[in-house]
Amino acid sequence: MSSKRTGVFVCHCGTNIAATVDVKKVAAELGKDEGVIVSRDYVYMCSDPGQNAVINAVKENQLDSVVISCCSPNLHEKTFREASALGGLNEFQCEIANIREQCAWVHRDRDQATTKAIKISRSAVRRAQMNQALEPIGVPVTKRVLVVGGGIAGIQAALDLANAGLEVVLVEKQPTIGGHMLQLSETFPTLDCSQCILSPKMVEVSKNPKITLMTQSEVESVSGFVGNFKARIKTKAVYVDPELCKICDDCSAVCPVAVPNQYDLGLTNRRAIHIPFAQAIPATYTLDESACLGLNPVVCGKCADACEAKAINYDNKPTVKEIEIGAIIVATGFDLYGKEKLGEYGAGRYEDVLDGLQFERLCSASGATGGHVLRPSDHKEPKEIVFIQCAGSRDPETHCAYCSKICCMYTAKHASLYKHHVPDGQAYVFYIDIRSGGKGYEEFVQRTMEKDGVVYLRGRVSKVYQKDGKIKVLGVDTLSGRNVEIDADMVVLAEAMQPSKGTAEIAKILKIGRDKDGFLAEAHPKLKPVESVTAGIFLAGTAQGPKDIPETVTQASAASCKVIALLSKDRLAHSPTVAKVRNSLCTGCEMCVDACPYEAIQLVDGKAVVNEVLCEGCGTCSGTCVRAAIDVKNVTQMQIHDMISAVMGG
Amino acid sequence: MVKVEELRAYAADLLEQGKVKAVVGYRRGTAGAMAEPCVVSQAADAQSLVWDPGCLNNLALYLVKDRKAQAASKTPDKRPLAVVAKGCDSRAVAVLLQENYFKREDVVVIGVSCEGSGVVDPRKLSAKLKGRTVSKLEFDGADGYKVTIGKTESVIPAADIMADRCLECRAASPALNDVLFGDTVEQRAYAAPFAAVKEAQEASEEERWATWEHHFDRCLRCFACRSVCPMCYCPECVVDSTTFVITPETSAEEKANRVRWCERSAGSGESAMYHLTRAIHLAGRCVDCGECERVCPVNIPLRLLNTKLEMEAFEMFEYQAGRDVAQSSLLSSFRDEDPNAFVR
Amino acid sequence: MLNPSKSMTAVQEDFEPKIVAFLCKWCSSAGSDLAGVSRLQYAANAVPIQVMCSGSVSPIYIMSAFKKGADGVLVSGCHPGDCHYMKGNFFARRRLYLVQKLLNFVGLEKDRFRMSWVSAAEGTKFAQVVDDFVRDIKTLGPQRRLKARR
């Protein structure tokens, strides 16, 4: 009957599969199938002996197809395809039957699980027996990288890539790069000045010839595939020419419009024309069009008159630039959870209830108060200050379920900074527990408690309200069991970290997933922590999950490293499982042409023709064609037909 | 009122001037009052052309036949072919053009408006006459058909024997045409659009299945429905390979890759597979010419399957087959606001 | 012959439905992997067939599964807008909307065909979708209508 020579290998995965699935029975049943020459089970197929078993079986029995019944193909398809290839088989003649994630792990009843495992394996056999030998299609790669987000993660990635000789386009929404790190005063645990360690890197970015910096810009759309993406970058109208701007401040001096300064989190005001930070890169003033008096010289035009360099031009328009890149690193960072959502702590209601970043600006020499900790309400020095940890974090009922990871540390930092600024003041910290894993972290917290004499109260705050000029903070110290009541001058909330506003949209544009908390999803929680699910797109920094600066930098470098490896080749292997037209059936109705998401199909003298490089093998064409005139290689309608039969026990 | 002499003259003229290789039209034949298709290639023969409510066929089919013949021929005749087309037939031509099956210049559409009369449904007629055949049939200009059986003449109310599609028709005049005979009539005051389907789906699931199982069981799998359908022009039918044509460029792989979705045997399951697949493959392509139903020797109400889908297409996706040659096909397009509630 | 299950509304515990589940590789299959990693328990009746995209699911697959005796057919893909291939699932949605209408029009029980959006992050939802489907089909009993009789 069948002239096929198929080998089936059923993995126990220790007891992961064997505990619920009768692997011996699966192997035995599959052994009875047409064309199955070898059918074995083994405790760990992915181990060396396991892989060798495949290699040897292929050699000894001249197998023409192999099926491994094991874990999800996402984990070991590559492993076993390579093993089959070592045995002399074309890698595309190896198929994986997922009997772990989709069977053993989700069922208890041994008989049912075994029956299902047999069906899954059998349909894989039917498919494998009809697989063609295929060779990967070589695709040239664009050795240019798009880095989205100019915070410390983006900066680090851009520099690593550029230093490896790759061209980089760094896109930042704000007028300056630097991100939140630029707002910080000092960094834990060493308490060195944030801007002092960041600005050299920022300057390096602006100086590096390999890096094209695009501020006030956003990614509008991305098309293509790994090695060959096309991106459209939209840049807001830039009214001040960075080349000409001398940063003399004449413009902002005459600007009649004052608005809250977002870089100081509203603690100060700025002019419509302004420079975000003295260290801003690009080093230039920026005209905030939403605040400016209509960009209409007739109405105002003071700044243009004041500018000797003639750097200001109100007529500039937004621009859209299309760039070709080979890979993308997404580093869109975080936002604070938002005071408005934390009413229970008086946030938003009381001026002197601040969030962490505002406190950073109070401590920062370049900040609102020139580095003096003063109450926003009356500019008095707070003598009693309360820090509340986990504001929004670890609170599944009302806020975020996750731990924002850095708050314990920065709260300790804040408390200790406060003591350095106001030695005679008293600081209290409400905490659930202290998580200070990290080099020198625990010691830092201890110092804050012992040397700086900050009072740590283990417990949650029950009430925050204002009473005769003070902010009353009621809470409980669970260690002593006492109720605590503090008349604070200032309250600082260690707000939860959440993905930055743009994250959802960028994820949509890039077709990469997000996790349940909205952070960008990595391809594998352990083994692919910087890869997104989409080939060629990588993740760095807090967009992927809460982390501190060292971790962010590490991940940024890791992501760049992945990109460098990816783009080190001149050609990428494009999967050969692409659509194929059956000419004798194609009537040129063009339905597949309309349906193809990649414009990979054209009509050439009345017949559909597939551009194999553009084709991603999604099969939408074959689902649309009423004549079954187009099929995806190795997922043909014939294969699906037989897989259905197998599943139905036929 | 269509003046058949004018139609004949026009056809004769086309042939005389050699503008077309032939005119496909209707003539009196052996089927009693029901006209039969004819391919007229001599101007003189144009006199045999007729036009009346017995002209049931959708002649667009012959454009398909001709294209296949030309493709196979060593000396193809590139001259255009003319067809007499009713409203629905002209929509079929439109779909074929939309699907690039041939070019506009390859066809001359001689439009005829069915006006008030529409065409009769032979099934209804047969049901009324218990299988006896009618020798003469004409629309009495009002709301009835004058039918002659043997020597006896009688008038049957139009609504009783007019084809459902004509009762429901909203475009009785061919929009796509090179010439139009008869008065433009968009709709007749009989049934609402999709009335038959809407009535059919009133029945319960069980009743509906009882009906369709009865029909699927009776299917002879003669494939006359497929043979008569202008949209079933595929070189090979997906669900049945009797039409498979092996050409010189047919590769071994292609021959091997013929899936047996459906067995030759008739029987409810196999026949359901065939009819349902055919219906879905006609979604957004069926112009409701009713031919599949007419040629069915056991009178399976096939039209319902197709009109059900056309109704959904119209109501959910604002799509009408053959409305616009330039539109992209129902199933190769989508809108973000397409129904989503049925998805879990 | 009317399906004897028509009068039944109670779940037939003894009856184990055969369900074919077409899962798109990027979302739903990944989602069911997640269900596995999270060790969620759900009914073993649905056997997955992984396809690249829900957009590749031809109506004939569904008809064929029913003809071969499937008690239910599930097609699951990425949420609208999240398709790994940008728009494959939009085509699937329109196509399968019609399939579902047609099947029910000839009297196949509405609940026998189901479509769902399950993202790679929705392991729990996947398990839920399968369990709901199996429960609904158990109340319907075996599918005899479109099954080829031999």
Add this chain to the structure above:
Amino acid sequence: MEKILRKENLGEWLAALEAYDLHAPAFADSVWNYARVGSNNAIELDHTNTVRSIKEFAFPQREIFFRFEQEKDGKPTLTATVPDPRPTVVFGVRPCDGRGMPRNDKVFTAEFKDPYYWARRDRLTLVGLACNEPHSQNCFCKSVGGAPNSEEGLDVLMTDLGDRFHVKGLTGRGVEIMEHGRDAFDESRKGDKAEVEKTHAAASEVPQRGFGDLSKIPDAIRKNFDAPVWQELAQACIGCGICTFLCPTCHCFDINDEVTCQSPCAGERVRTWDNCQFPDF
């Protein structure tokens, strides 16, 4: 044997045949076809020609030859499935349809006796009904050597005499079923015979579509083999082949293995109607 059957006694005769599967013309889905007779034994005999012919009573559209099964690397086991039907009587067979049967008999006997066909055929009794008038303007039995009252291929011929039928047993099987219902019949009286002949004669008088002298046709075809008329006719034909499915004497068939399970390999070998005009015949 010749008898008279009053129309009101028709049911009585059918009732006497409970040992048989009874089929008679019925008007359903707006066509005439043969259908199993209901328990009330009420049948209509005012039918026109049925759409489907009687051939399928001996040559059904789907015939299972045998079932096969084969364990991997094992020997195939075959189970023959020769039908064992109840004896069957078909009423109201039109003489033209009846004349088809002997031609099919030839086909399924010529080289070897087809057991499947004959298992059914041997238990089939055909009760014809003479046509008193053509049922279609296309009737042409006389041109092909038939007649509205042809007895060929029938086991019984009934002739409608208004209030009663004249019933004539033509074969052993025919006489047998008349014997079963003997109480339902009356002896034919003097004059009946003449009336029957008169009726037959009248029917034969009605003009039909004619082909003239058949013997001339082969020669005529040879002469006009390349005549354009064929082309013209062919152009109108859509090649559906339904004519062959409905024709009483078309008997082309196809034999397929229908695999119901791929492993272990199992299925049925079936004979189905086919059409010698189909591209893949």
